[in-house]
Amino acid sequence: MTTGLMSDIYIFVLAILVGYEVITKVPSTLHTPLMSASNAIHGIVIIGAVVTASQARTDAGYVLAFVAAFFAGMNVAGGYSLTDRMLQMFRKRPVPPAHDGTKELP
Amino acid sequence: MNSVTIAVDLAYLLAAAGFVVALHLMNSPATARKGSRLSWLGMIVAVAAALTSVIHDATITTTGWIVLSAGGVGGAAAGLVMARRVKMTDVPQVVSIFNAVGGGAAALVAAGDFVRLAGGSGISSRVMIATVLDIIVGPVTFSGSLIAAGKLQGWVSSRPVVFPGARLITAALTVVGVGASCYLLAGHDSTAMLILVVCAALAFGVTMTMPIGGADMPVVIALLNSFTGIAVAIAGFVIDNGGLIIGGALVGASGGILTVLMAQAMNRSVISVMLGGFGTGDSGPATGPAAVGAGASIRRISAEDAAIQLAYASKVIIVPGYGLAAAQAQHEAAELAALLAEHATVFFAIHPVAGRMPGHMNVLLAEANVPYTDLKEMDAANPEFPTADVALVVGANDVTNPAARRPGNPVSGMPILNVDQAKSVIVIKRSMGHGYAGIDNELYTDPKTGMFFADAKSGLAEIIASVKALVAS
Numbered sequence: 365m366t367t368g369l370m371s372d373i374y375i376f377v378l379a380i381l382v383g384y385e386v387i388t389k390v391p392s393t394l395h396t397p398l399m400s401a402s403n404a405i406h407g408i409v410i411i412g413a414v415v416t417a418s419q420a421r422t423d424a425g426y427v428l429a430f431v432a433a434f435f436a437g438m439n440v441a442g443g444y445s446l447t448d449r450m451l452q453m454f455r456k457r458p459v460p461p462a463h464d465g466t467k468e469l470p
Numbered sequence: 471m472n473s474v475t476i477a478v479d480l481a482y483l484l485a486a487a488g489f490v491v492a493l494h495l496m497n498s499p500a501t502a503r504k505g506s507r508l509s510w511l512g513m514i515v516a517v518a519a520a521l522t523s524v525i526h527d528a529t530i531t532t533t534g535w536i537v538l539s540a541g542g543v544g545g546a547a548a549g550l551v552m553a554r555r556v557k558m559t560d561v562p563q564v565v566s567i568f569n570a571v572g573g574g575a576a577a578l579v580a581a582g583d584f585v586r587l588a589g590g591s592g593i594s595s596r597v598m599i600a601t602v603l604d605i606i607v608g609p610v611t612f613s614g615s616l617i618a619a620g621k622l623q624g625w626v627s628s629r630p631v632v633f634p635g636a637r638l639i640t641a642a643l644t645v646v647g648v649g650a651s652c653y654l655l656a657g658h659d660s661t662a663m664l665i666l667v668v669c670a671a672l673a674f675g676v677t678m679t680m681p682i683g684g685a686d687m688p689v690v691i692a693l694l695n696s697f698t699g700i701a702v703a704i705a706g707f708v709i710d711n712g713g714l715i716i717g718g719a720l721v722g723a724s725g726g727i728l729t730v731l732m733a734q735a736m737n738r739s740v741i742s743v744m745l746g747g748f749g750t751g752d753s754g755p756a757t758g759p760a761a762v763g764a765g766a767s768i769r770r771i772s773a774e775d776a777a778i779q780l781a782y783a784s785k786v787i788i789v790p791g792y793g794l795a796a797a798q799a800q801h802e803a804a805e806l807a808a809l810l811a812e813h814a815t816v817f818f819a820i821h822p823v824a825g826r827m828p829g830h831m832n833v834l835l836a837e838a839n840v841p842y843t844d845l846k847e848m849d850a851a852n853p854e855f856p857t858a859d860v861a862l863v864v865g866a867n868d869v870t871n872p873a874a875r876r877p878g879n880p881v882s883g884m885p886i887l888n889v890d891q892a893k894s895v896i897v898i899k900r901s902m903g904h905g906y907a908g909i910d911n912e913l914y915t916d917p918k919t920g921m922f923f924a925d926a927k928s929g930l931a932e933i934i935a936s937v938k939a940l941v942a943s
Contacts, residue, residue, distance in 0.1 A: 372707055378717040379703075382490055383723030392822045392847050395728060395829025398496055399695055400565055400722040401506055405489050406572045407513065407701045408902050410542065410715035411482075412579035414520040415709050417538035418530035421516055424585050426537045433541025434548075435571035439769050442549025442668035443568050444510045446561070449553060452505040456864040457841035 394454075400447040407440025474526045482713035488512025489720055499842040516713050543570075551693055562827040563622045566691055569664035569698045569860045571617035573891045576701035576718075577608025578585030581664065588659040595657070600707035602651045602706030605664060607704060611697040618690050621679075622826060628684030642676045646670045682743065685792075685906050689732045689743045691827050696725025728828050735822040736906075737874075748899045768902070771920035773929065776862075776896045777936030779920070780806075783859035785815045787851065789887055793865015793899065794926045795825050796832060802930035803864060804838035809937055817844045819851030819861075819887050821869040861892035863913075865926045867905030872912050875890045880907040895919040898929040 390398050413436040417429035475794060488508050495505025519920040522529050530538075549568070556564045580601045587593045593601070608801075620626035647670035650663045682690055699721025706714030733740045779933035780786060791804055810816045819842065832845050846854070863870055874881040889895055890913050897919060905911065913919055922929055 367806070368710055369707075372710065372712070375712050375715050376703055376707075376719050379486075379719035380723045383493070383720040384727065386490060386493045386720075387495075387724045387727050390493070391497065391499075392731075392829055393820070393832045393842060393845050394499060394502055395731075395822070396561060396565075396825075396827055396833045397502060397506075397829070397866065398493075398724065398804045399692065399728060399828060400561070400568075400659075401496060401509060402699065402721040403565055403572065404506075404513070405492075405509060405717050405723040406698050408485075408489075408516060408577045408714055409579065409702045409705060411516055411520040411544070411713055412705045412709055412713060413523055413575060414517070414538060415711070416579050416582035417541075418524040418527070419586050420534050420537070421531065422585065422934055425582055426533055428578050428582040428585060429534065430541040432575045432582060433538050434545035435575035435578065437542040437545025438549035438552075439545075439568050439572045439575060440513060440549070441546035441786070442553040442564070443675045444506065445550050445553035446556070446568075447506045447563060448503065448510075449574065450558075450561070450836075451499075453558075453836040454499040454502065454842045455836070455839070456500070457843050462887055463545070468772055469503040 390403045407443050410436035410440050424456025478523045479520045481515050485512035485516035486716040544896040563619045566615045566619035569694050569708050570612045572698040573608045573611025573701045576604050576705040579705045583708050600704050602654050604704040605668050608701040609668050609671035610675040612681040613672045615694045617679040631680040639846045641671045643674045664707045674927035686743045688827050691729035692725050696722050768921050771922050773932035774936050776933050779860050781937050781940045785858045787861045788818045789863045789866050791824050791866020797926035799927035800834040800838040804840045806934050855888045855891040858892040861889045868907045870902045870913050898922050
């Protein structure tokens with residue numbers, strides 16, 4: 365498994381460097397949504413829960429798989445939902461509201 | 471390697487690429503939502519691939535399916551309810567809880583793998599190392615994040631909780647945890663030892679987070695976010711899955727960057743934050759206006775005075791701080807900005823640590839309908855102060871203290887907003903109480919500064935009423 369381990373380490377180190385490059389460009393205005401978005405991305409652990417459930421054969425294994433699936437499901441669904449909810453609030457300046465015109469009427 | 475395995479691996483790669491592009495799209499508020507949706511798409515592809523793989527291998531039992539779907543659907547429902555219902559001021563708590571469950575899930579995946587292999591043909595040292603790391607990092611993240619969420623929510627005291635012998639307990643937990651880990655690493659697949667390590671790590675997460683004060687929470691949440699990412703990446707090593715490794719590594723990097731940025735913006739080292747015992751809770755001592763330092767004189771103004779200055783200014787910069795978030799005054803601040811914008815240039819200058827987590831203030835103001843083009847970062851805002859007629863500081867303290875430019879005091883070297891360079895300054899503040907750094911703010915005794923002593927929410931409401939009265943007359 366040495367090759368597998370080495371390529372895993374390659375992937376890990378390169379992904380950290382890519383993450384560093386990409387994330388340093390995120391403006392501080394978006395740091396809270398960024399943290400929530402990265403939160404959602406670590407919801408990928410749900411794949412781990414799927415694997416755990418697929419290999420479970422004992423009661424202990426099933427309990428671990430259930431809790432892992434519950435936690436990961438909460439992480440992934442909540443993370444994306446919250447991120448989207450926050451980002452939809454970031455709007456451009458709206459077109460001048462109509463009431464400006466009506467206010468000027470004699 | 472059959473065609474299904476290849477397809478599944480390619481799907482993981484596609485998902486990972488989607489995450490990277492999604493994070494790249496977060497470099498602007500204009501594209502960020504598209505990025506978030508792309509990331510969501512990537513996640514769906516990855517989950518579909520995992521399920522395809524499991525169905526194809528036909529290894530999962532019926533009980534396994536029931537457990538997986540019940541857990542996954544139940545958890546997802548709980549997560550959706552939390553994300554939909556949370557108030558924007560409480561987002562840091564929920565982010566912290568999602569950190570906790572992510573770290574917890576990673577540890578459980580590692581533990582599940584261990585329980586399956588224990589007592590069998592032996593666990594390879596490579597899997598064992600990753601498992602041991604995961605059952606340390608995961609539980610520490612889990613309990614640490616829950617305590618952090620409790621502190622933010624007010625269920626746990628936000629003051630640094632330090633009791634005699636606390637450091638000793640932490641040290642003892644470290645010894646127990648490391649000892650049991652070494653026993654496992656020596657090739658003994660003992661489930662009892664695994665449980666011991668998990669318990670020690672859970673307790674360690676508590677003793678690590680309890681002494682940290684409420685004001686340090688932006689650093690702590692970012693750090694725990696990074697821990698969760700690392701825990702997930704290690705789970706990827708345990709089950710040999712590139713998707714988990716890449717996803718976890720991206721989050722680890724993101725959390726790490728934010729941790730360092732936050733610590734820099736607070737003028738503290740990450741180490742000193744983690745050692746804790748510093749700072750107070752949410753509400754500093756309310757000493758009252760009389761507590762001003764000897765020899766310094768301040769100029770008190772009323773809401774009407776502030777309104778006159780603001781109504782006749784052609785350029786106003788609003789500097790919101792922690793006090794504004796604590797008083798939930800973001801809607802009043804947005805209303806005042808909109809009112810003034812009818813005759814003047816108005817924008818918000820936002821310090822990186824304003825709020826309760828990195829970038830929190832921007833979300834609060836965005837929720838109050840402030841367009842993101844009016845939210846300026848420190849570096850973009852600072853050159854604007856010399857041409858501003860009025861800088862209106864609401865509930866911000868240390869981040870506006872000009873003493874930071876001089877060496878030899880607690881805020882020296884801290885990045886600040888150059889509020890003192892504006893032509894005039896109005897400060898809305900409850901009292902002359904000190905900020906986090908515990909020193910006088912020289913801005914308040916500057917002759918061009920007017921102090922309006924009020925709660926951020928009611929003070930802004932009074933100013934809005936006065937400005938409206940002026941404009942109407």
